[in-house]
Amino acid sequence: MLKFFGLIFCGISSFLFAYYYSGRFFDWLRFQSLGTRDYIVEKLALMFIEISAERILLGLMLISFGLGSAVFLVFLPRIFPGLPLAIITTFIGWKVPKPIVDWAFKRRLNQFVMQMVDGLSLMSNGLKSGLSVVQSLALVTQEMPNPIQQEFNLVLSENKLGVSLEDAFSNLAKRMPADDVEMFVTSVNILKETGGNLAETFDTIVVTIRERVKVESKISALTTQGFYQGMIALAMPFFLAVILSQSDPELMRPLFTTFLGWMIILIIIVLETVGFFVIMRLTKIDV
Numbered sequence: 001m002l003k004f005f006g007l008i009f010c011g012i013s014s015f016l017f018a019y020y021y022s023g024r025f026f027d028w029l030r031f032q033s034l035g036t037r038d039y040i041v042e043k044l045a046l047m048f049i050e051i052s053a054e055r056i057l058l059g060l061m062l063i064s065f066g067l068g069s070a071v072f073l074v075f076l077p078r079i080f081p082g083l084p085l086a087i088i089t090t091f092i093g094w095k096v097p098k099p100i101v102d103w104a105f106k107r108r109l110n111q112f113v114m115q116m117v118d119g120l121s122l123m124s125n126g127l128k129s130g131l132s133v134v135q136s137l138a139l140v141t142q143e144m145p146n147p148i149q150q151e152f153n154l155v156l157s158e159n160k161l162g163v164s165l166e167d168a169f170s171n172l173a174k175r176m177p178a179d180d181v182e183m184f185v186t187s188v189n190i191l192k193e194t195g196g197n198l199a200e201t202f203d204t205i206v207v208t209i210r211e212r213v214k215v216e217s218k219i220s221a222l223t224t225q226g227f228y229q230g231m232i233a234l235a236m237p238f239f240l241a242v243i244l245s246q247s248d249p250e251l252m253r254p255l256f257t258t259f260l261g262w263m264i265i266l267i268i269i270v271l272e273t274v275g276f277f278v279i280m281r282l283t284k285i286d287v
Contacts, residue, residue: 036060036098043101046175047108048150064093081262088269108147113180114213115148117206120184124202133188133198134159151176166192180209223283230279234272 037057044051068090075082119140126136134156141152151172158168166189173185187201245252255261 036094040097040101043105047105047147060094060097063097064090067093080259081266084262084266088266109176109178112147112151112176113178113209115144116180116184117209119144119148119152120202120206124199124206127199127202133165133192180205180212183208227279227283230275230283234275234279237268237272 037053037060040056040060041051041053044056068086071089072082072086075085122140122143123133123136126139127133131139137152137156141149141156144152154175155165155168155172158171159165163171169185169188173182184202184205187205188198190196191198191201241252241255255264
């Protein structure tokens with residue numbers, strides 16, 4: 001009888017707990033599904049890559065649940081380690097596209113900032129020769145490649161449609177969230193209202209960007225060594241596993257054929273993952 005009431009109490013408690021946190025759970029679930037899809041669509045649109053949300057969601061399903069199901073089928077009829085590996089594969093497949101898109105966007109942003117050196121120099125020369133800001137922007141779009149050509153073309157298109165040049169530049173700063181872009185946009189907007197020598201301001205911004213790039217290059221050279229040392233340390237267990245499997249297969253067989261062996265492998269994978277993120281945090285320095 002006591003066990004019966006205990007089960008009822010546990011059931012009611014579980015129901016109340018689930019009911020109380022159901023809103024948060026569904027919000028989290030929506031963010032992990034539709035939120036991830038919308039985030040990727042938005043980032044791709046900022047890179048002028050138009051892909052429908054339905055295709056993005058389909059791709060996420062294929063590389064997560066599709067690969068997870070394939071891993072599970074490969075290990076059948078063994079549920080373990082097939083099921084844990086399938087869950088891990090599904091989780092990784094769902095999470096990987098977002099950082100890849102972030103990396104592509106960051107790469108494009110850095111490329112845009114580097115192009116600003118030549119682009120602002122070209123604008124400065126155009127202003128010195130008597131051109132207006134809009135004409136100098138058009139000159140950059142004619143002479144420079146993407147992504148600065150795409151971004152400045154969009155600024156000019158917005159201006160032609162009736163958007164003020166200040167608002168068009170502000171939209172550029174929102175699309176390209178970098179300190180150098182913010183400095184450029186703020187300088188243009190302030191000097192257009194108060195008056196001043198834009199050509200000299202652009203030359204100063206160019207010098208600032210070049211000096212910052214030099215500092216970042218030095219820091220990157222110092223942190224890259226530590227990063228690759230960490231990657232070599234992370235790869236050592238897998239290299240040792242391959243070497244020992246080739247030299248003494250009987251000694252390594254229990255690691256891949258027993259429950260305890262697979263638990264050790266899962267623990268190794270978790271620790272390697274934690275170590276990877278720790279190394280990434282230690283070797284990342286913002287300038």
